[in-house]
Amino acid sequence: MMTSQNSIVRNYFNDWLNAWNRFWFERSDPIVLSLVRVFAGAMILYTHFAWSFELNTFFGSRSIIPDTYRGQLTGELDLFWSHFDWMPSLLLWPSHVIVLIVMALFMVGYQTRITGIATAFFVISYANRATGAQFGLDQINAFLALYLALGPSGEYFSVDRWLKKRAGQGGVTPSVMATISIRLIQIHMCVVYFFAGTGKLLGETWWDGTAIWGAIANLEYQTLDLTGLASHMAIVNIITYTTLFWEVSYPFLIWPRLTRPLWIAMAFMVHLGIGIAMGMMTFGLVMVIGNLAFFTPSFVHSLTNRSRA
Amino acid sequence: MAAAFFVFTIIQIQNYVGLSQTRLTNHLTMPDPTSKQAESKSWTAQKRGWVSLLLVVYLIVVISGPMTNPIATEELTGPIGRTLQPVHQSLFLGHGYRFFAPNPGPSHLVVFKIYDGADLKREGVFPDVARHWPRVIYHRWFMLSETLFEEMNRTPNQASFDETQNYLNKQIERFEGAGQGGMAGPLIARRDRLAKLYPLSIRRIDDLKYSVAQKLLEMFGGTRIELFVQERGLPSPADVALGQKLSDKNSLSQLYLIGEYKRDDALPPSSAGSE
Numbered sequence: 001m002m003t004s005q006n007s008i009v010r011n012y013f014n015d016w017l018n019a020w021n022r023f024w025f026e027r028s029d030p031i032v033l034s035l036v037r038v039f040a041g042a043m044i045l046y047t048h049f050a051w052s053f054e055l056n057t058f059f060g061s062r063s064i065i066p067d068t069y070r071g072q073l074t075g076e077l078d079l080f081w082s083h084f085d086w087m088p089s090l091l092l093w094p095s096h097v098i099v100l101i102v103m104a105l106f107m108v109g110y111q112t113r114i115t116g117i118a119t120a121f122f123v124i125s126y127a128n129r130a131t132g133a134q135f136g137l138d139q140i141n142a143f144l145a146l147y148l149a150l151g152p153s154g155e156y157f158s159v160d161r162w163l164k165k166r167a168g169q170g171g172v173t174p175s176v177m178a179t180i181s182i183r184l185i186q187i188h189m190c191v192v193y194f195f196a197g198t199g200k201l202l203g204e205t206w207w208d209g210t211a212i213w214g215a216i217a218n219l220e221y222q223t224l225d226l227t228g229l230a231s232h233m234a235i236v237n238i239i240t241y242t243t244l245f246w247e248v249s250y251p252f253l254i255w256p257r258l259t260r261p262l263w264i265a266m267a268f269m270v271h272l273g274i275g276i277a278m279g280m281m282t283f284g285l286v287m288v289i290g291n292l293a294f295f296t297p298s299f300v301h302s303l304t305n306r307s308r309a
Numbered sequence: 310m311a312a313a314f315f316v317f318t319i320i321q322i323q324n325y326v327g328l329s330q331t332r333l334t335n336h337l338t339m340p341d342p343t344s345k346q347a348e349s350k351s352w353t354a355q356k357r358g359w360v361s362l363l364l365v366v367y368l369i370v371v372i373s374g375p376m377t378n379p380i381a382t383e384e385l386t387g388p389i390g391r392t393l394q395p396v397h398q399s400l401f402l403g404h405g406y407r408f409f410a411p412n413p414g415p416s417h418l419v420v421f422k423i424y425d426g427a428d429l430k431r432e433g434v435f436p437d438v439a440r441h442w443p444r445v446i447y448h449r450w451f452m453l454s455e456t457l458f459e460e461m462n463r464t465p466n467q468a469s470f471d472e473t474q475n476y477l478n479k480q481i482e483r484f485e486g487a488g489q490g491g492m493a494g495p496l497i498a499r500r501d502r503l504a505k506l507y508p509l510s511i512r513r514i515d516d517l518k519y520s521v522a523q524k525l526l527e528m529f530g531g532t533r534i535e536l537f538v539q540e541r542g543l544p545s546p547a548d549v550a551l552g553q554k555l556s557d558k559n560s561l562s563q564l565y566l567i568g569e570y571k572r573d574d575a576l577p578p579s580s581a582g583s584e
Contacts, residue, residue, distance in 0.1 A: 064524040072513035079398040132456040133449040142401040195375035203411030214413030219555040230546040
């Protein structure tokens with residue numbers, strides 16, 4: 001009797017162990033990671049290129065945000081590092097241009113392992129220095145850069161790949177690191193949606209169905225006038241509840257094969273809607289890019305084959 | 310634990326529905342068996358074990374960000390968050406991710422008036438959609454105005470701070486008087502932490518206002534600047550249906566003066582007077 005109970009428990013834990021190993025350590029095709037690299041690389045490049053318009057204002061020696069600001073946030077050990085803290089102000093522009101070149105190289109996949117690590121370094125460095133002026137875009141950019149630097153994100157759609165082909169080197173190898181990197185992006189996206197969703201559950205406007213009105217009626221965000229919906233609040237209610245349900249359920253329903261395409265499609269709609277109507281196209285797009293991690297390698301292959309045909 | 314549970318749940322869901330990465334790699338380009346770069350063998354159990362440990366620790370780091378920001382428990386998530394703070398800071402991970410939560414709220418503007426002598430030279434506002442371009446830069450200015458407001462709004466004045474400290478002191482005395490020193494411990498830690506952070510908060514806000522003021526003077530000229538914050542409320546659907554525009558001045562609150570500075574003035578002493 002006891003032996004049988006022990007074996008049930010042992011089998012149960014073996015099942016968990018096998019599932020854990022399959023989840024993290026099964027080798028996979030790095031095409032999805034490479035696809036994320038292209039788009040996240042483009043977004044990272046654009047985000048940092050845009051800083052050029054206000055580089056002196058935010059990163060100059062007399063920045064609008066004091067360099068002591070972030071250290072005073074916690075009063076504890078200050079590891080909000082940034083290369084701007086130890087770089088002479090004369091090098092502000094030259095270094096910025098070098099950073100943009102590194103990010104461009106990462107986007108096109110040249111020396112991807114090196115440019116990937118350098119890109120992650122600079123994304124965090126810029127974001128830390130701009131504490132007080134950063135938002136969700138920087139947070140997503142940073143973790144995408146980290147995970148893309150971790151895995152073989154330059155195996156497809158890259159100059160590295162083209163150079164390898166030209167040198168007659170072999171095909172792409174499935175990799176455990178590709179799996180780990182993609183899993184980290186997927187899980188981090190789930191964490192983001194879980195807390196964004198559950199945070200909304202505390203807000204009464206998400207329950208009375210008017211939260212989306214709060215977004216529509218905010219002039220500072222508005223890029224598309226949807227105030228005509230004031231006379232059609234039932235539509236606002238539906239959008240509010242749909243958004244809330246989708247966001248709260250995302251960490252659970254993004255995984256089943258049946259619901260995954262729907263939840264990804266919703267992500268595209270919600271985030272592009274935010275981008276178009278609330279002028280947050282960069283944030284909307286970076287969330288969409290994060291969702292690309294849930295594409296399957298076969299789907300990405302079929303897309304690329306179709307585009308070639 | 311929360312992190313491990315979170316991932317286990319995900320794995321279980323994935324297992325249950327039978328979704329596996331390899332099943333979906335029909336078009337996988339097969340590895341060249343001669344390639345030296347090929348990760349031709351699966352990882353050993355030992356390697357998987359060590360990496361699993363790292364992954365669990367890392368996931369705790371990831372989840373502890375939103376578990377401690379903006380709200381944390383005094384006894385559990387707060388101490389964990391503070392312990393992991395160096396990793397959060399180093400990797401830019403300790404965020405709350407509460408986008409548009411709990412409610413999409415009103416926006417906050419910084420209005421500035423720049424004087425040349427006694428003459429008003431320029432009146433402006435940030436964020437300013439007409440001046441701040443491209444849009445992502447507009448959002449930087451928007452976040453800066455929100456940060457200034459938020460900093461002012463959430464930092465109690467000296468009287469409220471003293472009241473909180475007194476309350477904590479009384480509670481600590483009560484517990485210690487009843488021989489419940491263990492219950493007093495977290496309160497002592499909280500009192501001391503607040504006492505340490507409060508002057509820093511005041512200093513931080515003063516530094517930020519001063520820096521913003523000096524930068525605006527540098528950008529637009531002038532000898533003196535006044536900084537204000539202003540809230541733009543959200544009009545109700547009924548108001549809008551009756552014809553109110555989002556840009557209606559009625560949505561704007563009174564200007565609230567937050568600082569007045571002269572060009573190249575020395576940074577004024579902190580209003581908390583601690584440094």
